[in-house]
Amino acid sequence: MSIRTRPLEAADADLLWGYLRLAIFVRPGDPPPPPDAVDRPEIACYAEDWGRYGDDGILAIDDVSRADLGAAWLRLWQGMETGYGFVDRATPELAIAVRPEHRGRGIGTCLLDALLDRASQRHRAVSLSVALDNPAVMLYQRLGFRAIAESGGTLIMRLTFVR
Numbered sequence: 825m826s827i828r829t830r831p832l833e834a835a836d837a838d839l840l841w842g843y844l845r846l847a848i849f850v851r852p853g854d855p856p857p858p859p860d861a862v863d864r865p866e867i868a869c870y871a872e873d874w875g876r877y878g879d880d881g882i883l884a885i886d887d888v889s890r891a892d893l894g895a896a897w898l899r900l901w902q903g904m905e906t907g908y909g910f911v912d913r914a915t916p917e918l919a920i921a922v923r924p925e926h927r928g929r930g931i932g933t934c935l936l937d938a939l940l941d942r943a944s945q946r947h948r949a950v951s952l953s954v955a956l957d958n959p960a961v962m963l964y965q966r967l968g969f970r971a972i973a974e975s976g977g978t979l980i981m982r983l984t985f986v987r
Contacts, residue, residue: 843921845857909952948984951980
C-alpha cells in the first residue's frame, strides 16, 4: 500500500467528525462508542468549528484507491475551553485516529511524523491524553512524548521540541 499525506482543510470538517469517533479508545472486547458520543461537549470540542486559528492536521490517503485511512490533528484551546490533554494555551493538543481495518500498518506513525514535523516549526511543544492501557502509549514514547500527569487511568503526555 502506498500512502501519501495532505494537510487537513476546513472543507474536511465532516470527515474529521468521523475520525473523532474513531479516536475514542475502545478496549478489546468493548463495544464501539455510539455515533452520538461525539456530540458530548467534552468530545465535540476536538472538531467543532474546524479550521479556526491554531488548527492543523494531516490526512493519510491510499494512493491507489484514494481512500482516506487516518487523520491526526492539533487544536489550540481558546477562552475557557480545554481538552483532556490540556497543558497550557500555547501548547496544542493532539488527536489521532486510523480506520480500524488499517491499524498496525504504520499509518499512525506516518501521520504523527508529518504532523509533528509541521508542529515543530510553529510550537514549542504538543500534548495529548491517552489511556494507560492504550497500546499507542508505546508509540508516543518512541516519538519522544513524556508523561507529565496521570489521573484515573489516563496519562497526559507532552513532546517538547528541541530547537
